[in-house]
Amino acid sequence: MTPDRKVLLDLYYYMRLTRTLEERLVALFRQSRVIGGLYRSLGQEGEAVGAAYALDFKNGDLVAPLIRNLGSMLVAGAKPVEIIRQYMGKGDSPSRGRDLNIHFADLERGFIGPISPLGDMIPVMAGALLAARMQNRPIVAMAFIGDGGASTGAFAEGMNFATVQKLPLVVILENNGYAYSTPTRQQSALLRLADKAIGFGCHGETVDGNDPVAVHEAARRAVSRGREGGGVSLIEVVTFRIKGHAEHDNQSYVPKEEISRWAAKDPFVSLMSHIEANGRISLQDLEELDQRAKTEVDQATDEAEASPMPEGSEAELGTFNDGFWERAPVTRQ
Numbered sequence: 001m002t003p004d005r006k007v008l009l010d011l012y013y014y015m016r017l018t019r020t021l022e023e024r025l026v027a028l029f030r031q032s033r034v035i036g037g038l039y040r041s042l043g044q045e046g047e048a049v050g051a052a053y054a055l056d057f058k059n060g061d062l063v064a065p066l067i068r069n070l071g072s073m074l075v076a077g078a079k080p081v082e083i084i085r086q087y088m089g090k091g092d093s094p095s096r097g098r099d100l101n102i103h104f105a106d107l108e109r110g111f112i113g114p115i116s117p118l119g120d121m122i123p124v125m126a127g128a129l130l131a132a133r134m135q136n137r138p139i140v141a142m143a144f145i146g147d148g149g150a151s152t153g154a155f156a157e158g159m160n161f162a163t164v165q166k167l168p169l170v171v172i173l174e175n176n177g178y179a180y181s182t183p184t185r186q187q188s189a190l191l192r193l194a195d196k197a198i199g200f201g202c203h204g205e206t207v208d209g210n211d212p213v214a215v216h217e218a219a220r221r222a223v224s225r226g227r228e229g230g231g232v233s234l235i236e237v238v239t240f241r242i243k244g245h246a247e248h249d250n251q252s253y254v255p256k257e258e259i260s261r262w263a264a265k266d267p268f269v270s271l272m273s274h275i276e277a278n279g280r281i282s283l284q285d286l287e288e289l290d291q292r293a294k295t296e297v298d299q300a301t302d303e304a305e306a307s308p309m310p311e312g313s314e315a316e317l318g319t320f321n322d323g324f325w326e327r328a329p330v331t332r333q
Protein backbone atom coordinates (compact mmCIF):
# COMPACT_ATOMS: atom_id res chain seq x y z
CA MET A 1 0.00 0.00 0.00
CA THR A 2 1.32 3.47 -0.88
CA PRO A 3 1.12 5.88 2.06
CA ASP A 4 -0.73 9.15 1.56
CA ARG A 5 0.88 12.32 0.24
CA LYS A 6 1.38 14.05 3.61
CA VAL A 7 3.16 11.04 5.13
CA LEU A 8 5.55 10.77 2.17
CA LEU A 9 6.29 14.53 2.18
CA ASP A 10 6.91 14.53 5.96
CA LEU A 11 9.22 11.50 5.78
CA TYR A 12 11.14 13.17 2.94
CA TYR A 13 11.42 16.48 4.82
CA TYR A 14 12.67 14.99 8.11
CA MET A 15 15.15 12.72 6.29
CA ARG A 16 16.46 15.69 4.30
CA LEU A 17 16.67 17.84 7.44
CA THR A 18 18.65 15.09 9.22
CA ARG A 19 21.10 14.65 6.37
CA THR A 20 21.58 18.38 5.77
CA LEU A 21 22.08 19.05 9.47
CA GLU A 22 24.61 16.22 9.85
CA GLU A 23 26.50 17.37 6.73
CA ARG A 24 26.73 20.84 8.27
CA LEU A 25 28.00 19.33 11.53
CA VAL A 26 30.72 17.49 9.57
CA ALA A 27 31.86 20.83 8.07
CA LEU A 28 31.90 22.40 11.56
CA PHE A 29 33.76 19.36 12.95
CA ARG A 30 36.48 19.72 10.31
CA GLN A 31 36.85 23.37 11.33
CA SER A 32 37.31 22.20 14.96
CA ARG A 33 34.14 24.01 15.98
CA VAL A 34 32.40 20.84 17.18
CA ILE A 35 33.51 19.82 20.66
CA GLY A 36 33.98 16.09 21.20
CA GLY A 37 32.93 13.40 18.73
CA LEU A 38 30.48 13.56 15.84
CA TYR A 39 28.19 10.58 15.28
CA ARG A 40 26.36 10.31 11.97
CA SER A 41 23.35 8.36 10.77
CA LEU A 42 24.24 8.37 7.06
CA GLY A 43 22.14 5.62 5.41
CA GLN A 44 20.06 5.19 8.58
CA GLU A 45 18.07 8.45 8.47
CA GLY A 46 15.03 6.67 7.03
CA GLU A 47 14.61 4.15 9.83
CA ALA A 48 14.96 6.74 12.62
CA VAL A 49 12.48 9.10 10.94
CA GLY A 50 10.07 6.40 9.72
CA ALA A 51 9.88 4.72 13.14
CA ALA A 52 9.46 7.89 15.23
CA TYR A 53 6.85 9.26 12.80
CA ALA A 54 4.53 6.46 14.02
CA LEU A 55 4.37 8.00 17.53
CA ASP A 56 1.84 10.55 18.74
CA PHE A 57 4.05 13.12 20.46
CA LYS A 58 1.12 15.52 21.03
CA ASN A 59 -0.49 12.92 23.28
CA GLY A 60 2.60 12.25 25.37
CA ASP A 61 4.31 9.36 23.54
CA LEU A 62 8.04 9.11 24.26
CA VAL A 63 11.13 8.23 22.24
CA ALA A 64 14.58 7.26 23.54
CA PRO A 65 16.98 7.86 20.65
CA LEU A 66 20.54 6.62 20.40
CA ILE A 67 23.39 8.69 19.11
CA ARG A 68 22.47 7.65 15.54
CA ASN A 69 18.80 8.70 15.81
CA LEU A 70 18.92 12.46 15.39
CA GLY A 71 16.04 12.06 12.88
CA SER A 72 13.71 10.76 15.61
CA MET A 73 14.40 13.83 17.75
CA LEU A 74 13.69 16.18 14.85
CA VAL A 75 10.35 14.39 14.32
CA ALA A 76 9.63 14.93 18.05
CA GLY A 77 10.29 18.66 17.63
CA ALA A 78 13.98 19.24 18.47
CA LYS A 79 15.28 22.29 16.58
CA PRO A 80 18.43 22.33 14.40
CA VAL A 81 19.77 25.32 16.36
CA GLU A 82 19.57 23.31 19.60
CA ILE A 83 21.48 20.43 18.00
CA ILE A 84 24.25 22.68 16.62
CA ARG A 85 24.59 24.62 19.90
CA GLN A 86 24.75 21.32 21.77
CA TYR A 87 27.46 19.92 19.45
CA MET A 88 29.43 23.18 19.84
CA GLY A 89 29.10 23.08 23.64
CA LYS A 90 27.54 26.57 23.74
CA GLY A 91 26.34 28.22 26.95
CA ASP A 92 22.75 28.43 25.69
CA SER A 93 22.65 24.84 24.40
CA PRO A 94 19.95 22.61 25.96
CA SER A 95 22.44 21.19 28.48
CA ARG A 96 24.16 24.61 28.83
CA GLY A 97 27.50 23.19 27.75
CA ARG A 98 27.56 20.39 30.35
CA ASP A 99 27.10 17.57 27.86
CA LEU A 100 27.49 17.31 24.10
CA ASN A 101 26.04 15.94 20.82
CA ILE A 102 22.42 14.80 21.17
CA HIS A 103 22.68 13.99 24.87
CA PHE A 104 19.72 16.04 26.08
CA ALA A 105 16.13 15.41 27.01
CA ASP A 106 12.82 17.21 26.84
CA LEU A 107 9.90 15.35 28.39
CA GLU A 108 7.43 17.99 27.17
CA ARG A 109 8.30 17.30 23.55
CA GLY A 110 8.71 13.58 24.18
CA PHE A 111 12.38 12.67 23.92
CA ILE A 112 14.54 11.19 26.64
CA GLY A 113 18.20 11.87 25.92
CA PRO A 114 20.51 8.97 25.22
CA ILE A 115 23.12 8.01 27.80
CA SER A 116 26.44 6.33 27.10
CA PRO A 117 26.00 2.94 28.85
CA LEU A 118 24.61 0.72 26.11
CA GLY A 119 21.30 -1.06 26.73
CA ASP A 120 20.24 1.07 29.68
CA MET A 121 17.54 3.00 27.82
CA ILE A 122 15.43 -0.19 27.61
CA PRO A 123 14.84 -0.47 31.40
CA VAL A 124 14.60 3.34 31.59
CA MET A 125 11.74 3.31 29.04
CA ALA A 126 10.11 0.32 30.74
CA GLY A 127 10.18 2.37 33.97
CA ALA A 128 8.73 5.44 32.21
CA LEU A 129 5.88 3.30 30.86
CA LEU A 130 5.23 1.70 34.23
CA ALA A 131 5.06 5.17 35.81
CA ALA A 132 2.68 6.35 33.07
CA ARG A 133 0.45 3.31 33.65
CA MET A 134 0.33 4.03 37.40
CA GLN A 135 -0.66 7.63 36.58
CA ASN A 136 -3.33 6.51 34.08
CA ARG A 137 -1.53 8.14 31.17
CA PRO A 138 -2.08 5.90 28.11
CA ILE A 139 1.17 6.46 26.24
CA VAL A 140 3.43 4.35 24.02
CA ALA A 141 7.23 4.54 24.16
CA MET A 142 9.88 3.71 21.58
CA ALA A 143 13.53 2.91 22.25
CA PHE A 144 16.31 2.43 19.72
CA ILE A 145 19.08 -0.12 20.32
CA GLY A 146 22.06 -1.24 18.22
CA ASP A 147 23.13 -4.81 17.46
CA GLY A 148 25.93 -4.29 20.01
CA GLY A 149 23.61 -2.78 22.61
CA ALA A 150 21.25 -5.75 22.21
CA SER A 151 24.02 -8.02 23.58
CA THR A 152 24.01 -6.31 26.99
CA GLY A 153 22.46 -7.53 30.22
CA ALA A 154 20.50 -4.28 30.61
CA PHE A 155 18.76 -4.92 27.28
CA ALA A 156 17.76 -8.45 28.33
CA GLU A 157 16.51 -7.39 31.77
CA GLY A 158 14.56 -4.44 30.38
CA MET A 159 12.97 -6.52 27.59
CA ASN A 160 12.00 -9.28 30.00
CA PHE A 161 10.47 -6.89 32.53
CA ALA A 162 8.58 -4.89 29.89
CA THR A 163 7.21 -8.07 28.28
CA VAL A 164 6.08 -9.59 31.59
CA GLN A 165 4.37 -6.29 32.46
CA LYS A 166 2.83 -6.08 28.95
CA LEU A 167 4.11 -2.50 28.65
CA PRO A 168 3.47 -0.70 25.33
CA LEU A 169 7.14 -0.55 24.34
CA VAL A 170 8.36 -0.53 20.74
CA VAL A 171 12.04 -1.43 20.40
CA ILE A 172 13.79 -0.63 17.14
CA LEU A 173 16.83 -2.91 16.93
CA GLU A 174 19.26 -1.48 14.38
CA ASN A 175 21.20 -4.29 12.79
CA ASN A 176 23.68 -2.03 11.01
CA GLY A 177 26.49 -4.48 10.36
CA TYR A 178 28.99 -3.42 13.01
CA ALA A 179 29.08 -2.62 16.73
CA TYR A 180 31.91 -0.13 16.53
CA SER A 181 34.36 -2.51 14.73
CA THR A 182 32.76 -5.85 15.72
CA PRO A 183 30.83 -7.48 12.84
CA THR A 184 27.33 -8.73 13.66
CA ARG A 185 28.38 -12.38 13.13
CA GLN A 186 30.70 -12.01 16.13
CA GLN A 187 27.97 -10.27 18.09
CA SER A 188 25.19 -12.85 17.85
CA ALA A 189 24.74 -16.45 16.65
CA LEU A 190 21.28 -15.54 15.36
CA LEU A 191 20.80 -14.85 11.67
CA ARG A 192 17.73 -12.73 12.44
CA LEU A 193 18.13 -10.56 15.54
CA ALA A 194 14.31 -10.31 15.70
CA ASP A 195 14.42 -13.92 16.93
CA LYS A 196 15.60 -12.55 20.29
CA ALA A 197 11.91 -11.72 20.78
CA ILE A 198 11.09 -15.46 21.05
CA GLY A 199 13.18 -15.71 24.22
CA PHE A 200 11.30 -12.85 25.86
CA GLY A 201 7.86 -13.87 24.59
CA CYS A 202 7.11 -10.63 22.79
CA HIS A 203 6.29 -9.83 19.16
CA GLY A 204 9.31 -9.78 16.82
CA GLU A 205 9.75 -9.00 13.14
CA THR A 206 12.45 -8.01 10.65
CA VAL A 207 12.08 -5.19 8.11
CA ASP A 208 14.26 -3.56 5.47
CA GLY A 209 15.77 -0.67 7.44
CA ASN A 210 16.64 1.24 4.27
CA ASP A 211 12.96 1.41 3.27
CA PRO A 212 11.56 4.27 5.41
CA VAL A 213 7.97 3.41 4.45
CA ALA A 214 8.35 -0.27 5.44
CA VAL A 215 9.87 0.79 8.79
CA HIS A 216 7.10 3.35 9.33
CA GLU A 217 4.38 0.78 8.66
CA ALA A 218 5.92 -1.84 10.95
CA ALA A 219 6.30 0.83 13.67
CA ARG A 220 2.70 1.97 13.19
CA ARG A 221 1.47 -1.61 13.65
CA ALA A 222 3.65 -2.00 16.75
CA VAL A 223 2.39 1.30 18.23
CA SER A 224 -1.25 0.16 17.70
CA ARG A 225 -0.42 -3.25 19.18
CA GLY A 226 0.99 -1.51 22.28
CA ARG A 227 -1.97 0.88 22.61
CA GLU A 228 -4.40 -2.03 22.40
CA GLY A 229 -2.71 -3.95 25.23
CA GLY A 230 -0.55 -6.20 23.04
CA GLY A 231 2.67 -5.35 24.92
CA VAL A 232 6.20 -5.16 23.58
CA SER A 233 7.29 -5.29 19.92
CA LEU A 234 10.87 -5.84 18.81
CA ILE A 235 11.43 -4.62 15.26
CA GLU A 236 14.78 -5.49 13.72
CA VAL A 237 15.67 -2.97 11.00
CA VAL A 238 18.34 -4.36 8.69
CA THR A 239 20.52 -1.47 7.59
CA PHE A 240 24.16 -0.42 7.41
CA ARG A 241 26.43 2.13 9.04
CA ILE A 242 27.86 3.90 5.97
CA LYS A 243 30.26 5.92 8.13
CA GLY A 244 32.47 4.82 11.00
CA HIS A 245 31.22 4.66 14.57
CA ALA A 246 32.08 8.37 14.74
CA GLU A 247 33.75 10.93 12.49
CA HIS A 248 37.15 10.07 14.01
CA ASP A 249 36.79 6.36 13.02
CA ASN A 250 38.17 5.70 9.52
CA GLN A 251 36.29 2.37 9.21
CA SER A 252 39.42 0.51 8.12
CA TYR A 253 37.78 -2.74 9.34
CA VAL A 254 34.98 -2.56 6.72
CA PRO A 255 35.57 -3.89 3.17
CA LYS A 256 35.13 -1.04 0.62
CA GLU A 257 32.90 -3.25 -1.50
CA GLU A 258 30.46 -3.67 1.41
CA ILE A 259 30.15 0.10 1.78
CA SER A 260 29.47 0.74 -1.91
CA ARG A 261 26.89 -2.08 -2.06
CA TRP A 262 24.94 -0.45 0.79
CA ALA A 263 25.47 3.12 -0.45
CA ALA A 264 23.46 2.11 -3.54
CA LYS A 265 20.60 1.17 -1.20
CA ASP A 266 20.36 4.70 0.22
CA PRO A 267 17.00 5.28 1.99
CA PHE A 268 16.21 8.20 -0.34
CA VAL A 269 16.31 5.76 -3.30
CA SER A 270 13.67 3.61 -1.66
CA LEU A 271 11.58 6.60 -0.59
CA MET A 272 11.65 7.95 -4.17
CA SER A 273 10.17 4.70 -5.47
CA HIS A 274 7.21 5.15 -3.07
CA ILE A 275 6.90 8.81 -4.09
CA GLU A 276 6.81 7.87 -7.78
CA ALA A 277 4.21 5.16 -7.11
CA ASN A 278 2.06 7.72 -5.29
CA GLY A 279 2.12 9.97 -8.37
CA ARG A 280 0.88 13.12 -6.58
CA ILE A 281 4.22 14.62 -5.64
CA SER A 282 6.24 16.68 -8.11
CA LEU A 283 9.98 17.28 -8.26
CA GLN A 284 9.22 20.89 -7.41
CA ASP A 285 7.51 19.80 -4.15
CA LEU A 286 10.70 17.96 -3.19
CA GLU A 287 13.00 20.83 -4.21
CA GLU A 288 10.98 23.15 -1.96
CA LEU A 289 11.56 20.79 0.98
CA ASP A 290 15.30 20.57 0.15
CA GLN A 291 15.45 24.36 0.18
CA ARG A 292 13.45 24.60 3.42
CA ALA A 293 15.85 22.21 5.16
CA LYS A 294 18.89 24.11 3.86
CA THR A 295 17.53 27.49 4.94
CA GLU A 296 16.72 26.16 8.41
CA VAL A 297 20.20 24.68 8.81
CA ASP A 298 21.86 27.89 7.50
CA GLN A 299 19.92 30.04 9.97
CA ALA A 300 20.58 27.58 12.81
CA THR A 301 24.33 27.66 12.07
CA ASP A 302 24.41 31.47 12.17
CA GLU A 303 22.48 31.54 15.45
CA ALA A 304 24.62 28.84 17.06
CA GLU A 305 27.84 30.54 15.98
CA ALA A 306 26.66 33.79 17.57
CA SER A 307 25.87 31.97 20.85
CA PRO A 308 28.22 32.48 23.82
CA MET A 309 30.42 29.76 25.32
CA PRO A 310 29.41 28.83 28.90
CA GLU A 311 30.66 30.96 31.79
CA GLY A 312 33.06 29.11 34.09
CA SER A 313 31.10 30.38 37.09
CA GLU A 314 28.05 28.41 35.90
CA ALA A 315 29.84 25.06 35.70
CA GLU A 316 28.29 23.69 38.89
CA LEU A 317 24.74 24.96 38.35
CA GLY A 318 22.15 22.25 37.89
CA THR A 319 24.64 19.53 38.77
CA PHE A 320 22.90 18.50 41.99
CA ASN A 321 19.21 18.61 42.85
CA ASP A 322 18.43 22.09 44.20
CA GLY A 323 18.41 22.07 47.98
CA PHE A 324 20.18 18.74 48.25
CA TRP A 325 22.91 20.10 50.52
CA GLU A 326 20.50 22.06 52.70
CA ARG A 327 18.97 18.95 54.28
CA ALA A 328 20.86 17.37 57.20
CA PRO A 329 22.44 14.06 56.21
CA VAL A 330 21.01 10.90 57.76
CA THR A 331 23.88 9.24 59.61
CA ARG A 332 24.34 6.07 61.68
CA GLN A 333 24.50 6.60 65.45
Ligand SMILES: Cc1ncc(C[n+]2csc(CCOP(=O)(O)OP(=O)(O)O)c2C)c(N)n1
Nearest residue numbers: 116117118146147148149176178179180245
Ligand atom coordinates in the same frame (compact mmCIF):
# COMPACT_ATOMS: atom_id res chain seq x y z
C1 LIG B 1 27.71 -1.03 28.47
C2 LIG B 1 28.67 -0.43 27.43
N1 LIG B 1 29.69 -1.18 26.94
C3 LIG B 1 30.55 -0.65 26.05
C4 LIG B 1 30.42 0.65 25.63
C5 LIG B 1 31.43 1.24 24.62
N2 LIG B 1 30.75 1.38 23.30
C6 LIG B 1 30.24 2.56 22.88
S1 LIG B 1 29.51 2.43 21.38
C7 LIG B 1 29.89 0.79 21.24
C8 LIG B 1 29.44 0.00 20.04
C9 LIG B 1 27.95 0.09 19.88
O1 LIG B 1 27.51 -0.80 18.90
P1 LIG B 1 26.01 -0.78 18.41
O2 LIG B 1 25.09 -0.83 19.61
O3 LIG B 1 25.85 -1.90 17.42
O4 LIG B 1 25.83 0.64 17.71
P2 LIG B 1 26.56 1.24 16.40
O5 LIG B 1 27.58 2.24 16.91
O6 LIG B 1 27.17 0.13 15.62
O7 LIG B 1 25.48 1.91 15.62
C10 LIG B 1 30.59 0.36 22.37
C11 LIG B 1 31.06 -1.04 22.57
C12 LIG B 1 29.35 1.41 26.17
N3 LIG B 1 29.11 2.69 25.80
N4 LIG B 1 28.48 0.85 27.05
